[in-house]
Amino acid sequence: MDLVIPDFGLLFWMVVSFSILLIILRKFAWKPLLKMLQDREDEIAKSLDSANEAKLQMEKLVSSNEAMMREARAEREAMLREAKDAKDKIVAEAQTAAKAEADKIILAARREIEAEKEAAKAELQSKVAELSVEIAEKILRRELSTETKQGEYVEDLVKNISLN
Amino acid sequence: MNLQKRILMLALMLMMSIATFAQEEGGNHAAAEGSGADFNAGPFIMNHIGDSYEWHIATFGDFHLSLPLPCILYSGQSGFHLFSSSNFHHGHAEYEGFKIGDNGKIVEVSTGERPWDFSITKNVVAMFFSMILICFMFIGMKKYYAKNVGKAPHGFYNALEIIVLFVRDDIAYASLGKKNGDKFMPFLMTVFFFIFINNLLGLIPIIPGGANLTGNIAVTCVLALFTFFITTFSGNKEYWQDIFWPHGVPLWLNCPPIIPIVELMGVFTKPIVLMVRLFANITAGHIIALSFYSLIFIFGAKSAGVGYGVAPVSVAFTIFMSVLELLVAFIQAYVFTLLSSIYFSMAIGGEHEEKAVEVAH
Numbered sequence: 001m002d003l004v005i006p007d008f009g010l011l012f013w014m015v016v017s018f019s020i021l022l023i024i025l026r027k028f029a030w031k032p033l034l035k036m037l038q039d040r041e042d043e044i045a046k047s048l049d050s051a052n053e054a055k056l057q058m059e060k061l062v063s064s065n066e067a068m069m070r071e072a073r074a075e076r077e078a079m080l081r082e083a084k085d086a087k088d089k090i091v092a093e094a095q096t097a098a099k100a101e102a103d104k105i106i107l108a109a110r111r112e113i114e115a116e117k118e119a120a121k122a123e124l125q126s127k128v129a130e131l132s133v134e135i136a137e138k139i140l141r142r143e144l145s146t147e148t149k150q151g152e153y154v155e156d157l158v159k160n161i162s163l164n
Numbered sequence: 165m166n167l168q169k170r171i172l173m174l175a176l177m178l179m180m181s182i183a184t185f186a187q188e189e190g191g192n193h194a195a196a197e198g199s200g201a202d203f204n205a206g207p208f209i210m211n212h213i214g215d216s217y218e219w220h221i222a223t224f225g226d227f228h229l230s231l232p233l234p235c236i237l238y239s240g241q242s243g244f245h246l247f248s249s250s251n252f253h254h255g256h257a258e259y260e261g262f263k264i265g266d267n268g269k270i271v272e273v274s275t276g277e278r279p280w281d282f283s284i285t286k287n288v289v290a291m292f293f294s295m296i297l298i299c300f301m302f303i304g305m306k307k308y309y310a311k312n313v314g315k316a317p318h319g320f321y322n323a324l325e326i327i328v329l330f331v332r333d334d335i336a337y338a339s340l341g342k343k344n345g346d347k348f349m350p351f352l353m354t355v356f357f358f359i360f361i362n363n364l365l366g367l368i369p370i371i372p373g374g375a376n377l378t379g380n381i382a383v384t385c386v387l388a389l390f391t392f393f394i395t396t397f398s399g400n401k402e403y404w405q406d407i408f409w410p411h412g413v414p415l416w417l418n419c420p421p422i423i424p425i426v427e428l429m430g431v432f433t434k435p436i437v438l439m440v441r442l443f444a445n446i447t448a449g450h451i452i453a454l455s456f457y458s459l460i461f462i463f464g465a466k467s468a469g470v471g472y473g474v475a476p477v478s479v480a481f482t483i484f485m486s487v488l489e490l491l492v493a494f495i496q497a498y499v500f501t502l503l504s505s506i507y508f509s510m511a512i513g514g515e516h517e518e519k520a521v522e523v524a525h
Contacts, residue, residue: 002267003447006382007215009236009281013288014386021295021358022390026350029302034332034349036309037325043314 131161203465205458213376213450214268215287217249221371228254231371233289237262238280239272249283287383290375294362302357331356331501339505340512348508351394355387356501363446363493367486378496379446381439388439391504396431399511407431434507438500445496449489456482 135157139150219231232250239245242261251259258273265271271278284292305321305328317325336345336352362383365373377383405411407427409418417423456478464471 002269003210003214004381004443006385007269007281007285007380008382009283009285010215010287010291010380010382011386012282013284014291014383015389017291017295018354018358018386018390021298022351022354024299025302025354029299029306030350030353033302033306033309033328034346034353036306036313037329037332040314 135161203458203461205455205462208458209451209454211268212454213379213447215285215380216268217252217264217270217283217285218254219286219289219371219375230254233286234284235262235270236282236284237270238282240279241272241274245279287375287377287380290362290365290372290377291383293372294358294365294377297365298354298357298361327357327360328353335498335502335505339502340509344509344512345505348394348505351390352501352505355390355504356497359387359442359500360493360497363496364490366446366450367489367493376447376450378442379450381443384439384443387442387500388435391438391507392432392435394504395434395507395511398508400513402513403511434503438503442496442500445492449485449492453482453485453489456485 135154138157139154217235218233220228221231222229232248235245235247235249237245239261245260245262247260251257252264255264255268257263261273262270262279263273265276265278269278270281270283301324305324308321309317316322331353332345332349335356336349339345340348359378362377366376366378368374407430408421408424410423410427413423459478460471460475463474
């Protein structure tokens with residue numbers, strides 16, 4: 001039955017040394033150790049949180065990037081289309097304008113030609129008339145004795161006239 | 165780390181060298197344990213699980229190799245005494261008016277009474293050793309962590325950390341909550357590792373292990389007393405009210421104070437149960453393991469052949485028991501710490517009280 005009766009000496013040493021152990025470990029091990037563990041856990045939790053946040057932000061960034069790119073592409077296309085339209089319009093306008101101008105020039109030229117023609121005709125007519133008169137005058141002025149001579153002369157004159 | 169290892173080795177070697185100095189001829193005393201036709205398992209086992217004034221290491225025939233330990237005595241008649249236990253010659257001589265009595269304790273020759281015995285016995289040495297070991301382990305761990313802030317721990321400290329976190333999260337925080345858990349954490353941690361490491365050291369058959377420290381009622385008694393005093397001194401108003409005038413109890417059970425008496429008994433039975441549970445579990449494990457070994461010698465005393473035949477079976481069973489004891493070493497440390505933390509949570513009441521009571525039952 002000695003087994004279940006606490007021994008005084010051991011009780012004494014146990015109380016003393018366990019108290020000392022408790023105080024030493026409390027001061028030099030448990031408090032700093034548990035604090036460090038807690039700090040590390042907090043840090044890990046914080047890091048995980050921030051990593052998650054960064055991931056979310058990254059995703060947001062990527063999606064916004066994509067949207068921006070899509071927008072830019074659409075804008076570029078629109079700009080290109082616009083430019084093409086503008087070009088077509090300018091070309092078409094230029095063409096119409098040029099055509100109109102050409103028409104106008106042609107018309108003017110034609111009119112001038114017509115006028116020139118008219119004038120030439122008129123001049124020719126008046127020249128012919130004048131020449132006719134002149135010829136008649138010359139014929140008349142010459143003493144035309146014979147019919148034959150008269151005839152020969154007229155023929156001669158007529159031969160010298162060139163129609164120009 | 166390296167330095168600590170070296171110091172530990174040095175301490176070990178020092179102990180061994182003292183032990184070699186302590187070698188002496190056993191001479192003519194009959195072997196209480198061991199050879200002969202009448203091997204008596206009872207004293208053999210009791211001797212091994214009990215305390216002693218010397219640390220017996222090995223016996224070669226009649227030669228006992230043991231580490232003598234200092235005896236510190238105070239006698240009413242002759243005052244203080246300090247001498248080596250080797251002076252008793254393994255209990256066969258008297259010295260300065262003292263001798264080792266029949267129950268293995270020092271008594272005064274003249275009166276047969278026990279003096280005040282502060283001797284550094286085998287268990288005290290084992291206790292000092294384990295405490296130094298624990299200090300080295302955890303102060304080393306702290307230093308390692310302080311040096312490696314922000315890095316993952318490696319190796320031994322990583323393994324320790326798992327147990328530390330287990331005690332913190334699954335024992336202290338689980339029953340006390342975070343704020344109160346932190347308050348009692350140093351005690352819970354110390355108790356857990358003191359019990360756990362001494363349980364493990366008790367499983368090592370050679371010095372500095374092998375002392376049945378956590379299977380000694382004085383040691384478990386002190387541990388339980390710590391729990392008892394901490395519980396009692398941190399008890400708040402609700403705790404004492406629940407003991408002396410519990411809620412929801414009919415008046416006739418309170419007025420002749422039946423329930424209060426039961427509750428008050430509970431205050432004392434809780435630590436007593438803690439004390440007995442640890443003591444009985446560890447001691448029983450040692451007794452069973454030693455009993456299996458004793459079988460070899462009991463059968464060997466009948467005939468050597470049978471002894472050799474029984475030996476493998478005994479060894480197999482002892483190995484099985486040792487493995488079981490490894491489990492028990494952890495479980496008992498866990499149970500003691502968990503119940504302590506539950507008693508604390510009952511004492512401080514609060515939001516964790518109901519949960520704790522539930523677990524306790």
